[in-house]
Amino acid sequence: MKFSKRASNIKTSEIREILKLIENPEIISFAGGLPAPELFPKEEIIKLTAEVINNEGNEALQYGTTEGYNPLRKAILEQRLKPFGITGTIDNILITSGSQQGLDFTGKLFIDKDDVIIVEKPSYLGAINAFRVYEAQFVEVSMDKDGMIIEELEEKLKLYPNAKFIYTIPDFHNPSGITMSLERRKQLADIASKYKVPVLEDSPYGELVLEGEKLPPIKSFDTDGYVIYFGTFSKTFCPGLRLGWIFGDEKVINKYVTLKQSSDLQCSSLDQRIIAYYLNNYNLDEHIEKIKSVYRKRRNLMFDCMDEFLPKEIKYTRSKGGLFTWLELREDIDTVKLLEEALKFNVAFVPGSSFFASGGHTNYLRLNYSNMPEDKIVEGIKRLSKLLKEYYKES
């Protein structure tokens, strides 16, 4: 068999391969981006499924429109966008199979072979992989504590005037944990209009504010329709139902809809209704508060443990929300090798290099604080610290 050229660009996600390895319950895993399953609204889902099927079983199990279940689109608009300053109609929304599908469709819609796209350095590896399939050339823009550095972005835009889009994760960035400042959000919306270049705003963690105020999305400052916003229920409800959305200009959304038609026709008719009924019968905001209070405790505990046990030379992001913190180790330490050793101590993380579109940067690692209970956080950071101390002793 002869495969397509693009097929050779496709890499297996390191995170997912690790997730498969660490099914051993002895391992304390800070690797995945898994929400805490004990918080999933299980009883509600049982009850709502019965309600959905009793009310509209014929439709809930039948083919539906590609755009998505209208009451779900409406609830997203009213509850998950309008409160944050994003306004529109349901025609601005396409329901997707998680925001990952939105990223894949974005590659399909925008990228021809060798097209330049601009990403943060580092960036979400699932996005890098999705865009790489379409044979993109990545141009990276550095970040500081306020997110993507706008001056450097403008330099790159001048250097690559045909760049197809700018991809950013402004809220509690994956993997770096950084939050883009209000000022930069406004600047980025302006740049989108000025250079007529789409900005893809990926915000899977935007509602998981653990410290300070929620900042308005870049999309809320968009005046010309150049910002495309990606949201998901994976972190606020549950990831297993695979539901997210794209919000954008109606003309652009129509193009995404056509792509979804030929890709998988539509999302699960049942799962869409379960979430729509939940949004209309319960209070997701209250549920998110519950999630946040659990994650806040875990995050604070992890930071406290890192402050106490990690070698003092190691820098990490005091993320103000989301699921991750990001550690910078001494330059000569290779975190892929470190992971191999860490697994012997039954503790896991994600090595940082796969988050860099151009590779390198082997001395970073990402830790998740949402998934492990408190005693395991303490024990896991102790184990990791013990291992790292060996490295720092050597120097």
Place this chain on the structure above:
Amino acid sequence: MKFSKRASNIKTSEIREILKLIENPEIISFAGGLPAPELFPKEEIIKLTAEVINNEGNEALQYGTTEGYNPLRKAILEQRLKPFGITGTIDNILITSGSQQGLDFTGKLFIDKDDVIIVEKPSYLGAINAFRVYEAQFVEVSMDKDGMIIEELEEKLKLYPNAKFIYTIPDFHNPSGITMSLERRKQLADIASKYKVPVLEDSPYGELVLEGEKLPPIKSFDTDGYVIYFGTFSKTFCPGLRLGWIFGDEKVINKYVTLKQSSDLQCSSLDQRIIAYYLNNYNLDEHIEKIKSVYRKRRNLMFDCMDEFLPKEIKYTRSKGGLFTWLELREDIDTVKLLEEALKFNVAFVPGSSFFASGGHTNYLRLNYSNMPEDKIVEGIKRLSKLLKEYYKES
């Protein structure tokens, strides 16, 4: 915004656009490929959802592996493949979001711009659209009453030795209703090996045998792993859960898995378990018998009505299974225009030309017999016949 070149190849599916128009309940629609919703196992799904969540709610709502839920892969292997002569292990199976997703991934995995692929004439328009996105060149092979004509296929393979794959729907073909003969199935498996060219066997209707014996899949005659088989629960359980599968050589399946990782990570963890629990706690074969007996009555009634009311000159396929029959009208009749008129009489079908990869053939139309109750079948065929008699009177 500047879109990719491939984005300009993407057409909206005529069928889905029509489906949106005909929400008017006055219209008798033979257009979609919708199963009969009154047969969906609703009570069972309510019960099973509660069971799934009570048993393994943490996993059923959490991220899972890209390959799919192992008990589902196992049940497909044991129940939906082994009885038809297809054997392997769960590593030969990837769970997909309907078989449509399998087709999209196939385009992604095999097709570079301008690559030749071979399809039947006519072929499933959802497959044509999925492959067109990847900028394929279509080469069509004619069909007779026994399916794809093998001599013509071999000629085309000699003419296009770099053809990437052959796409076929051997069982109750969409749209033509034709069943590929046993002899041709064996020949096609041989051709795959002889020319080392993958055969994509798409069998969404294979289990819906309404007359005669079920023929073995092409895959059951495959000795060298060149046949890739696509199955789905959309027609035997329900389409709303969006679950299908790809069965193939492990090395090929691994490539599909990597594509799914970057496309949408995985299918719904909950929906996969609902079907797996159904397969392990109920008898899907018995359920399919129930579906078949309803469809058989509807099909027979539609054929009886067409024999009685349609102009005698019109030829149609006496499909032995599946959901569709296919009508050939006089050459000068344009079925897109006919549809516009038919809608005035509140009856709908799908015009045939979009099923031809190279266009033309405006004098065909497809009728579905699975979705409408019997009284509407009679009335709908009467309305359509009345309209068609006007055309045939003119000549």
